[in-house]
Every structure is written in structure tokens, then in C-alpha cells.
Amino acid sequence: MKFRIDIRRKEGLSDPEGMTTHKALHNLGYTDVTSAHFGRTIYLEIEAADPAAAAAEVETMCRQLLANPVIEDYDIGVVG
Amino acid sequence: MVFPGTNCEHDVVHALDLIGLQPELVFHKETDLTGFDAVVLPGGFAHGDYLRTGAIARFSPIMGAVTAMAATGAPVIGICNGFQVLCEAGLLPGALVANRDLAFICRPVHLRVETSRSALTTGAASGEVLRIPLNSYEGNYVASPETIREMEAADQILVRYCDASGTISDAANPNGSIGNIAGVCNAAGNVAGLMPHPERAVETVLGSTDGIGLLRSIPAFADLVATRP
Numbered sequence: 599m600k601f602r603i604d605i606r607r608k609e610g611l612s613d614p615e616g617m618t619t620h621k622a623l624h625n626l627g628y629t630d631v632t633s634a635h636f637g638r639t640i641y642l643e644i645e646a647a648d649p650a651a652a653a654a655e656v657e658t659m660c661r662q663l664l665a666n667p668v669i670e671d672y673d674i675g676v677v678g
Numbered sequence: 679m680v681f682p683g684t685n686c687e688h689d690v691v692h693a694l695d696l697i698g699l700q701p702e703l704v705f706h707k708e709t710d711l712t713g714f715d716a717v718v719l720p721g722g723f724a725h726g727d728y729l730r731t732g733a734i735a736r737f738s739p740i741m742g743a744v745t746a747m748a749a750t751g752a753p754v755i756g757i758c759n760g761f762q763v764l765c766e767a768g769l770l771p772g773a774l775v776a777n778r779d780l781a782f783i784c785r786p787v788h789l790r791v792e793t794s795r796s797a798l799t800t801g802a803a804s805g806e807v808l809r810i811p812l813n814s815y816e817g818n819y820v821a822s823p824e825t826i827r828e829m830e831a832a833d834q835i836l837v838r839y840c841d842a843s844g845t846i847s848d849a850a851n852p853n854g855s856i857g858n859i860a861g862v863c864n865a866a867g868n869v870a871g872l873m874p875h876p877e878r879a880v881e882t883v884l885g886s887t888d889g890i891g892l893l894r895s896i897p898a899f900a901d902l903v904a905t906r907p
Contacts, residue, residue, distance in 0.1 A: 607775070608822075610822075610823075611775075611820045611822070612775060612778070612818055612820050612854055612856070613775075614775070614776045614777065614778050614779070614780050614818065614854065615776060615780065617778075618780055663729070663733065663737070664729070666730055666733065666766065666773055668765070668771075668772065668773050668821070668822075669772075669773045669775065669820055
């Protein structure tokens with residue numbers, strides 16, 4: 599199974615890359631942009647007989663290592 | 679403590695030697711810290727800072743012994759990257775992200791001591807202003823507003839970035855850290871993390887000796903713990 603994990607900074611916490619990109623877009627005239635946020639995407643391939651067990655395992659991996667729950671939120675999706 | 683990519687361990691050993699301690703380097707694959715009274719996680723780029731700073735290092739074999747030592751009340755100190763590792767390990771609250779201006783900062787900064795109750799500030803006075811070098815890209819301290827409130831209530835904020843007179847302001851905040859926070863401790867005060875490098879401010883030739891008081895706090899705090907009834 600292939601999983602896609604999208605990780606991003608929790609709302610309200612400092613995101614300097616997003617803030618700087620937001621400003622750069624404004625400077626280019628895209629003044630309708632109200633926010634920009636950066637994230638990270640991780641693709642995992644897992645040999646899994648049981649899709650539900652694999653999804654639960656990915657969830658655990660996110661909490662343990664892939665995301666920092668103190669500052670990040672994440673979404674897990676199945677891509678194949 | 680030496681992880682692959684740690685690069686300030688010899689500076690720390692030199693500084694601890696200078697204040698009369700007997701430091702030893704311990705590689706991250708060790709699992710035992712028996713016989714040590716305190717541990718310092720120095721700066722650098724542990725495990726290349728891949729994924730997030732400190733994210734891989736926190737699972738190094740030695741971290742079990744570090745966590746156990748922290749639970750005994752002994753001093754566990756993280757400097758720069760070591761601070762990031764302690765946050766990732768959940769031994770300290772919050773996290774460190776990229777600097778506000780997305781620039782690597784390498785210059786001396788002023789710090790105001792907020793409390794002398796920790797293993798890094800026992801030897802410093804509240805309100806004292808120190809000049810210590812900062813050397814980091816991910817030095818921007820973040821934590822939720824609730825966490826900050828709890829830390830302030832529990833006196834867990836050790837030092838804040840300030841100007842030479844000790845005034846805390848946005849202008850004196852080099853990296854965007856929330857509340858100008860440069861260092862924090864756990865509730866017990868024995869686990870302490872600091873973004874600037876006190877080991878680089880221990881000799882006149884280095885431009886400042888303000889780091890000595892902070893480093894001397896480590897054995898002073900360990901003695902306090904040892905003599906606690």
C-alpha cells in the first residue's frame with residue numbers, strides 16, 4: 599500500500615517560510631492572497647495484508663516520529 | 679553526548695574543564711550513564727537534522743539513559759541542537775523552528791536571566807544581563823499560548839533575548855522566538871535548554887566570560903539535588 603502524509607505547522611504558530619512567501623506574493627501584486635503555509639509531504643510504501651492495520655501503523659508512525667504533535671498537524675491519505 | 683553530526687562537543691569539554699569539572703564524551707550508541715552526575719547535549723546537526731532538528735537523535739540508544747537521568751533530578755542540559763533534541767524527546771516543552779527572517783544567525787546576543795531556579799541558572803541572578811553567542815538557523819522557539827502560560831506560572835522560562843540594558847523588545851528578538859524566549863527548563867528545573875552557546879563565552883579572548891556562571895550552575899544544581907532532604 600502507498601500512503602501520502604501531509605504535515606503542516608499548527609495554525610497560529612510561527613511559520614516563517616509561509617509568512618515570507620506570503621509577503622513575496624504581495625510584492626508581486628497578488629494582494630488577494632490572505633495566507634501562505636508550508637508543509638512537508640512524505641510518501642510511504644508498506645507491505646500490508648490488512649489495510650486497516652497498515653493505516654493504524656502509519657498513524658502511530660506520525661505521532662512517534664514523522665510529525666511533531668507539539669507544533670504540527672498531519673493528514674494521512676492512501677494513494678494506491 | 680555525541681551524536682553523528684554533533685560539532686560543539688570539544689568546546690563544551692574545554693569549557694567544563696576550565697570550570698574544574700571532569701567531562702567525558704559519550705557516543706550516542708552507548709546505553710549507560712552510570713557514574714555521571716550530569717549530561718550535556720551539545721550543539722551541531724545531530725543525524726543531519728533530517729526530518730526535523732533533533733527528531734532522529736531523540737531515538738538514539740543513549741536517550742533512554744538520558745531520560746532516566748532526567749527523572750532522577752540530575753542536570754540534563756541541551757545547548758542549541760541539544761535543546762532541540764530535548765524538545766523533540768518531550769523532556770522540554772515547545773519546539774524550535776526556522777528563524778523569523780530565514781537567515782542563519784551567528785553573533786553575540788544579550789540575554790536577561792528570568793529565574794535562578796534551574797540547572798543552568800542557579801549561578802545567575804534574576805535580571806542579570808549576559809552576552810552570549812547565538813549560532814543557529816532553527817532557533818525560533820514556539821509553543822502554544824496555553825503552554826507558555828503554564829511555563830510562566832511554573833517559572834520555567836530561564837532567559838529571554840534583550841538589549842544591552844536588559845529591555846525585552848521585538849527589536850532585541852533575533853529570531854522571532856515567542857516572548858523572546860532563549861532558554862527554558864522542565865517543571866523540576868533539572869532539564870534545561872538554551873539556544874545560545876555559553877561554552878563559547880568562557881574566556882576573555884572569546885569576547886565574553888558570561889557563559890561561566892551558567893555552566894557553573896550545573897555542578898551547583900547537582901549538589902543542591904544531592905543534599906536535598
